[in-house]
Amino acid sequence: MNTTVPNNSLPSNNLRKITKPPAVRIVPPLNFCPVEQQLYRSGQPSIINQAFLNQLNLRTIIWLASEEPSDEFLEYCNSHSINIEFVSMVDDDFDKHMNPWDSLNEPTIKRALELIVNKENYPCLVCCGMGRHRTGTVIGCLRRIQGWNLASVSEEYRRFTGSRGGRILVELLIEGFDISSVHIDKDKVPEWLK
């Protein structure tokens, strides 16, 4: 399915004949960026990103937003056999009272990371509402596992946080996160993490 940019709105049927089809424009989700080979980050994808998402051949989407995706999008994932992992919507006490602007908690980060360090889930997209803070938290912790220094992690995180800048709380979370708690299966680890 392709998303075309509607360049006119011609309602009547006899005017629908298109002699020159409008250029097909690809629309990636907000804040989209590759992280590593076959690992991507973005804001919440929606149906207008279909043409783009098709190119990625995703196997897994790690959904960090607290709100659910639209039915339309769930259907799209279903028909493309994309597995959505709702890591931050688990039914325990903490998450019940969770607001979209709350930070992730450590068990959630750990769950997300254990999906990321398993190449069986690839190609894989990590996303949250805007692709800023929650995604930034998980990718930040991943960078620490990769051995990046904290300043570089922060630079990357802040690149995606928009004009209001980064949140100290998120950066504290990244700094304090115990990377040794993440279980890494040596047989399933992606090439770039070896």
Next chain:
Amino acid sequence: MVNYTDDPFQMDEEIPEYYSGNDVSPRSKSPSYIPESKASSQNSLLQEITPRYSEILNHKLQQDNNLIRSRIEQLKMEEEGVNTTTTEEEEDAPKYEEDIDDKLDVNLQKKLQLEYEKTMDMDQPLTPPENFAPIINTIYRSSFPQPNNFSFIKTLKLKSILCLIPEEYPQLHTEFLSHENIKLFQLGMSGNKEPFVKISSDLITEAIRIVLNPENQPILIHCNRGKHRTGCLVGVIRRLQNWSLTIIFDEYRKFAAPKERPMDQQFIELYDDTEAIKYCQQYNLLPLKWDN
């Protein structure tokens, strides 16, 4: 307009001045004046000071020496820093504040080189260059890689680097590249600077040919800050991917912040991609692949 023929590496010539007597303040002398006999002996001194990549690998023994030397050198750099900024200002008549980023700071390069030398032995965490990110597949972008980024650069297993600035590549860098067997492409282009200097479309097309050629990948694209020239090239790659311009601009601004240039965005939009597309079709590269 910036004239790159009298390039900023002229500062190399100023280093020997330091050895021409400690009692004379370097500021009181003309930086271009070097007595010939002294210049040659100083050159050998210079060679001794400039670290070779291969030597660094077994430099532990010399470390003490180096520490002392680099401290002296650093002091010298600081002094020189004062010196050169004043001469530079006189040379390039119209100065735009935002252009300062576009030039490679040679003094800074040397300082960083020395810092790198000092920390070689320690088990440092990986430091990617600023503005580092993958673009697509194994094509990467970043600012000018510094010696302390080398261990990170190694992890990318690069086949080549495309450098978009006209200044000569520093020696330590070229040694690193040859040691790691990385091919260097250099397309010196000036950034978009209002009102007269413009990025050359032909050079961007040439850059596209280099970057999209699978034989050159994995490849790292960099300019000085990884904002403007690199941003324009990435924007053009995104156009080849048929991305919506809105998203292309958004990505450009993310990396160029806080120094976004409207002219760069205009360049991305107005660039004539006929030749680039022709190249891609010739080698059947479209649509660009996200992974192998």
